[in-house]
Amino acid sequence: MSWKRILIPAAAIPIIALLAYGLTRDPNLVESPLPGRAAFDFVAPTLDGDTLSLSDLRGKVVVLNFWASWCIACIDEHANFTEAERRYADDDFRMLGVVYQDTPENARRWMQRMGGGWPSVIDASSRIAIDYGVYGVPETYFIDKNGRVAFKQIGPVSWMLLRQKVDSLLAQPTSTELKTGVSGAGALHSSGSQP
Amino acid sequence: MTSPPREILTLLTFAVLVAVPCAAFTEPASRGQETAVQAAPLSDAELEARVREIASELRCPTCRALSVQDSPSGMAEEMRGLIREQLRAGKTPEEVRAYFLERYGEWILLKPKAEGFNWAVWLLPVVALAGGLVFVMLTARRWVQQGQARAAALTQKGPEEEI
Amino acid sequence: MTNTIGYLAIILALFLSLAGAAAAFRAAKTRSSALTLLGRRAAYGVFGLATLSILTMVFALVAHDFSVSYVAQVGSRSTPLFYTVISLWSSLDGSILFWGWILAGYTATVVYIYRDRYRELMPAVTGTLLAVNVFFWLLLAWPANPFQPVFPVPPDGPGPNPLLQNHPFMGLHPPLLYLGYVGMAVPFAFGFASLITGVVGGDWIRAVRRWIMAPWIFLTAGIVAGAWWSYEVLGWGGYWAWDPVENASFLPWLVATAFLHSIMVQERRQTLKTWNILLVIATFLLTLFGTFLTRSGILASVHAFTEGLIGPFFLGFITVVLVVSLALVAWRSDQLRSEPALDSLASRETAFLLNNLLLVAFTFTVLLGTVYPLIAEALRGVKVSVGAPYFNQMSIPIALALIFLTGVGPALPWRRGSPDLLARKFLWPVAVAVLAGLAFWLLDVRHLGAWATLVLAVFAVGLLVGEFWRPAQARRRAHGEGWSRAVLNLTAKNRRRYGGYVVHLGIVVIAVGIALSSTYRREREATLQPGETVVFSGYQIRLDSLYAGREPHREFAEAAFSVARDGRPLARMTPRMNYYPMSTQPIGTPHVRTRPTEDLYLTLMAYARDGSTATVNIIVNPMVVWIWIGGGVVALGALFAISTAAGGAEPTRSRGSSTERQAEPVEAGVGGAER
Structure with a gap:
């Protein structure tokens, strides 16, 4: 019966292996089903009182950042976005914020204090957040020129990641460029007086 | 001395007592889906009941352990509102669930969909219980036979000493 | 220094x-x-x-x-x-x-x-x-x-952590839980020692019984206190969310409960040795597993602490305990073998076997559901959730079968029950349960789970009461004692047994509380201006005022409501939001008005900064208080059961002593005295 004496303790192996595997995983990182799919469009008021629609930004690489004034990790990543805004000023690149579970006044004040010229939209009743499957802030979606979600970052975005993602997305051609030429270039300005 | 048929009867009664509620409790879910198909205009109470049913099977994204129904968080409240709105617009509960599934992935469902590999989490407990029941029944019967054999041997030898 | x-x-x-x-x-x-x-x-x-x-x-x-x-x-x-x-x-x-x-x-x-x-x-x-x-x-x-x-x-x-300094229950619930958790190391040590030394049978079993009872009481009280704490603090009006960490405290409880029962079979019949050793090892391992879950951050949970090296340390220890214990069991398997014999299937032994089967199946279900997200991620690469809807659906049938056994088990005598005796014992409870079933149905208890729980509860209580009544009746006849004296003498003579029955009654009470509060909970949200009244479920709830204040360690916003019923004032209720300096989100504190039939539970959800409106969530929870009462009954019954010999000296009489058999009139057909 010696096989039994080895087999019984061997029953422990799968359990231990499973728990060990669990230790290597972060339960808070849930993979989003969105990357590879078309980004959900939305039309929403910005903090400055304009109206902005995501589809107007087609043809540009969009970094869509969900944030809130009460979010501490958002402070860390903000400088990276400011830097990106400066660095890619001449490229087909847009920063776009979405204010998550916050009052417009608080958000406006925070933005003024932190600096940064990009628009942020007010997400009344959190519909945009639900559309993008947001768990909390900060969360950032990288949208390519064709309006597809390319990547989702949970937690603050590092400068390294930001540069790497934006550079690679800028290098990709748009499908519209290939077929019908640039179309969405001036679209943004039609919806208001964006800087 | 009880006769074997009676013993089997006892166990059978027990098996039925376990099995009937087991079957009964898988029922409400499917029943819910049936009624869902006929999307007639809902009364407020019906609507709220359906919102509650859907919301309690969705996981609240900001709080992790609670359902959208139970969570007091702002996000959960918005999600309940969205469910209500969609139901009112004539979507079926299945479509509402699919809406959230599309955006959050399987993580959002508090009840894993019974399909593919997920059958494991639904069936293994049932298989274990059923297998265990058969095992216990067979072992118990064997033990009774041993007990009767031993009792017979004891009565031949002399008065019972055990206990 | x-x-x-x-x-x-x-x-x-x-x-x-x-x-x-x-x-x-x-x-x-x-x-x-x-x-x-x-x-x-x-x-x-x-x-x-x-x-x-x-x-x-x-x-x-x-x-x-x-x-x-x-x-x-x-x-x-x-x-x-x-x-x-x-x-x-x-x-x-x-x-x-x-x-x-x-x-x-x-x-x-x-x-x-x-x-x-x-x-x-x-x-x-x-x-x-x-x-x-x-x-x-x-x-x-x-x-x-x-x-x-x-x-x-x-x-x-x-x-x-603000959540943990928001209610004085934090002073009670963790120590109780820890006393329960850690105490499981003692029965494990006895089991492990018996494997090492080869003293696999013997009267140390009674020491183990006592030493699993003590932590079991703490664990039970800790779980109930934890549920109560969640109910009073978390603001969603529930007490059990099937959160991984809650499951982790429930798992060792289930296995320990199985062990409590099966150890009695070993005591009497010298069988199930391997099984009992495995149960006691599993209990200890599950406490370690629970600690691992809370301390390693392996599963997302509201209660989890996360930290680096502690997870691997625990995993290492779990591995050592698991492998060494199983190896020892395999090594001693020849000594652990016993020759089991039963006299009849209609016996308490069979009830215990079924009870063990159900409790272990329950454990397996909860464990599988808890770790399934990990399994799915490892094998499918997808993160899934397993939450309350799954656990409720899976556990209700098992729980119902267990309620059935809480009554049937004690009614079945050891060894063999004569058909005559069983008929006598079961006749009335079955009749009453059938009538109760009809009555509940007519009273509009149409939710299948709640209805079945109530009917089985009536049946179980009927059988349990019979277990007190029958021998008390016999005593009255034999000694001419009054009812109370008879019951008192009876229970005092046989604390372990009757204490156990009281525990069963407590469990039934808890089950009824859970069934009714979870199915008949009513809830609504309302936004009110000061002076405005909302009517819900017969309560007139008026927002009197909304104000902010400051305490040394926090600030708060509080809404004062006056609650009335039929114009008669009932209570002033003040749910609030607490703001702690180190927390970005407010911590809501509900106000609960507890009554035997139902609780009124108010949570302040939101308010306007200028004090013009407050949004309140109103929950009416029937019969919740019976869960806490049932928990108390369980703890008292269990304390009574182990009070047999204070100071650890077990009674010297072991298997059914003859003195007891004479002192206590035993009905015809009941084989042997029970302790």
């Missing part, structure tokens, strides 16, 4: 438990009384050092000595003294220190109580307990050291 004393105590406790374990294990082999004594003294010494280190920590917390890492982590000058003291277990390192202290306490107590008994077994028991101590003190000496020096010393700290 404080750091040095505390850390020195931990290091010394580590080495002393190591040395003591070595001595005790050696003594288990050589039977050397000098080494046995050494092991015992080491256990006392470890407890002394543990006490020293924990007192040092309490002192540091109270004195706000922020040079101590743990104090810098959870202390704050503004936190009230009570919460400062209990912040000892509000965070990771401190809770492990508290844990280690309880473990050392259990070790010293067990070693002291059994210093003159079970001579062949006790050295190995001491060694096992000290070996578990080694692990915890190693954890405290290295990855979970709460006495790390902090430099420069901060002037103040953040205070404990």
Whole structure:
């Protein structure tokens, strides 16, 4: 019966292996089903009182950042976005914020204090957040020129990641460029007086 | 001395007592889906009941352990509102669930969909219980036979000493 | 200075438990009384050092000595003294220190109580307990050291987790839970020692029964208190969310409950030895598993602490315990074999087998559901959730079958029940249950689960009452005693048995409370202006005022409601939101008005800053209070059951003594006296 004496303790192996595997995983990182799919469009008021629609930004690489004034990790990543805004000023690149579970006044004040010229939209009743499957802030979606979600970052975005993602997305051609030429270039300005 | 048929009867009664509620409790879910198909205009109470049913099977994204129904968080409240709105617009509960599934992935469902590999989490407990029941029944019967054999041997030898 | 004393105590406790374990294990082999004594003294010494280190920590917390890492982590000058003291277990390192202290306490107590008994077994028991101590003190000496020096010393700290300083129950629930969790190490040590020494049968089984009962009571009370805490604090009107960490406390409870029953079969019939050993090992492992879940951050949970090296440490320890125990079971399998024999299937033995089957299946279900997200991620690469809807659906049938057995088990006599006796015992309860079933249906209890729970509860209570009534009746006839005297004498004579039945009654009460509160809960949200009234479920709830205030450790916004029914004022209720300096989100504190039939539960959800409106969530929860009452009944019944011999001296009579059989009139057909 010696096989039994080895087999019984061997029953422990799968359990231990499973728990060990669990230790290597972060339960808070849930993979989003969105990357590879078309980004959900939305039309929403910005903090400055304009109206902005995501589809107007087609043809540009969009970094869509969900944030809130009460979010501490958002402070860390903000400088990276400011830097990106400066660095890619001449490229087909847009920063776009979405204010998550916050009052417009608080958000406006925070933005003024932190600096940064990009628009942020007010997400009344959190519909945009639900559309993008947001768990909390900060969360950032990288949208390519064709309006597809390319990547989702949970937690603050590092400068390294930001540069790497934006550079690679800028290098990709748009499908519209290939077929019908640039179309969405001036679209943004039609919806208001964006800087 | 009880006769074997009676013993089997006892166990059978027990098996039925376990099995009937087991079957009964898988029922409400499917029943819910049936009624869902006929999307007639809902009364407020019906609507709220359906919102509650859907919301309690969705996981609240900001709080992790609670359902959208139970969570007091702002996000959960918005999600309940969205469910209500969609139901009112004539979507079926299945479509509402699919809406959230599309955006959050399987993580959002508090009840894993019974399909593919997920059958494991639904069936293994049932298989274990059923297998265990058969095992216990067979072992118990064997033990009774041993007990009767031993009792017979004891009565031949002399008065019972055990206990 | 404080750091040095505390850390020195931990290091010394580590080495002393190591040395003591070595001595005790050696003594288990050589039977050397000098080494046995050494092991015992080491256990006392470890407890002394543990006490020293924990007192040092309490002192540091109270004195706000922020040079101590743990104090810098959870202390704050503004936190009230009570919460400062209990912040000892509000965070990771401190809770492990508290844990280690309880473990050392259990070790010293067990070693002291059994210093003159079970001579062949006790050295190995001491060694096992000290070996578990080694692990915890190693954890405290290295990855979970709460006495790390902090430099420069901060002037103040953040205070404990706001959620944990929001209700005084935090002073009760964790210690109870820890006492339960850690106590499971004692029966494990006995089981493990029996495997090492080969003393697999024997009267130490009775010691184990007592030593699983004590932590079982703590664990039960801890779980119920935890549910109550969630109910009073978390603001969603529920008490059990099937959160991984809640499951982790429930799993060892289930297995320990199975063991409590099956050990009786071993006591009487000398069978199920392997099974019982496995159960006792599983109980201990599940407590470790639960700790692993809470301390490693492996599963997302509201209750989890997360930290780096502690997870791997626990996993290593779990591996060692699991592999060594299973190897020992395999090695001793020949000695563990018994020749089981039953007299009849209609016997309590069979009821116990089924009870064990159900409890173990329940454990398996909850365990599978808890770790399934990990399995799915490992094998499918997808993160899934398993939550309350799954657990409710799976557990209700099992729970119903268990309620059925809480009544049937005690009604079945050991060995064999004559058909006559069974018919007599079951006739009335079945009749009453059928009538009750009709009545509940007519009373509009149409939810299948709730209805079935109520009917089975009536049936079980009927059978249990019969178990008191029948022998009491016999006593009355035989001794001419009155009812109360008869019941009193009866139960006093047989505390273990009747205490157990009281526990069963308590469980039934809890089940009814859970079934009704979860199915007939009513809820609505309302936004009110001051002076406005909302009517819900017969209550007129008027918002009187909305105001803000400041307490030393927090600010708050509070809404005052007057609640009336039919124009008659009932209560003034003040749900609030607390703002702690270190927390970005407010912590809501519901206000609960508890009555025997239903609770009114108000949560402040939102309010306008100018005080013009407040949004309140109103929940009417029927029969919730019976869950807490049932918990109390269970604890009291269990205490009564183990009160047989204070001080640990088990009654000397073992199997059904003849004196008892004469003293207590036994009905025809009941084979043997029961204890």
